[in-house]
Amino acid sequence: MLGDQLLAALVLFGLPVLFGVIVFAAIGLPLPASLLVIAAGSFVEQGAFDPWWVMGLAWAAAIVGDNAGYSLGRWGGRRLLDRLVRWAGGDERLRKLELSSARWGGLGIFFTRWLLPPLGPAINLTSGIAAYPWPSFLFFESFGALLWVLIYTTIGRLFSDRVQAMSDLLGNVGWAIIGGLAAIILGWRLLHYLRRHPPQLPDRAHTDMPDDAFEPVPTALARNSSEASRRQC
Secondary structure, eight states: OHHHHHHHHHHHHOHHHHHHHHHHHHHTOOOOHHHHHHHHHHHHHTTSSOHHHHHHHHHHHHHHHHHHHHHHHHHSOHHHHHHHHHHHTSHHHHHHHHHHHHHHHHHHHHHHHHTOGGGHHHHHHHHHHTTOOHHHHHHHHHHHHHHHHHHHHHHHHHTTTOHHHHHHHHHHHHHHHHHHHHHHHHHHHHHHHHHHSOOOOOOGGGOOSOGGGGSOHHHHHHHHHHHHHHHHO
16 A cells, blocks of 8 residues: 555655655645654654654645645646646636635635645645635645644654554544535535525416316315206206
């Protein structure tokens, strides 16, 4: 497994492996950065790594990688920008991303650093594409990345004998939160659509059914019985 190979590389080559994995994971490569941060916290607990070096390098790597992803989205050139716009869903989707960045940009950037890490690389790129202000991006990204480093290294120190299990658990929790948020958003949009476009009931005036088809059953029976009595008379 890739995770096992990277853990072995972390043991052999030390913190440069941690720095490189975090940088490239933040840009968008499918690398287990959170797993390595937890493992580094475990090695700190065992006395193999210095805690300040681990947290400092991990934080710096997250900042470098996140800003590289943002820069690719904002200043990557016209050809790359066109590809990223298509990846984001087209021009209409891009306009929606710009509105979302204006409304939720800061909080979205902050929470995807530590609470929803799988969404981090996509948020970096789309923030750049939507031209979200770089100083604001750097502010929210830096504090979110710092919180991510503190949480995951602390987990590694507390559960140093169960690194892989804790990484899998946190990954499952993150995707569960993403799925829940997606369900809430879809439900809200469906409710909003139904409010704007309520279902239309068939109009009685435009139906081909006879009028007596809409009469209550007791009334129809009484009328039929009365007509039968008159015919017998």
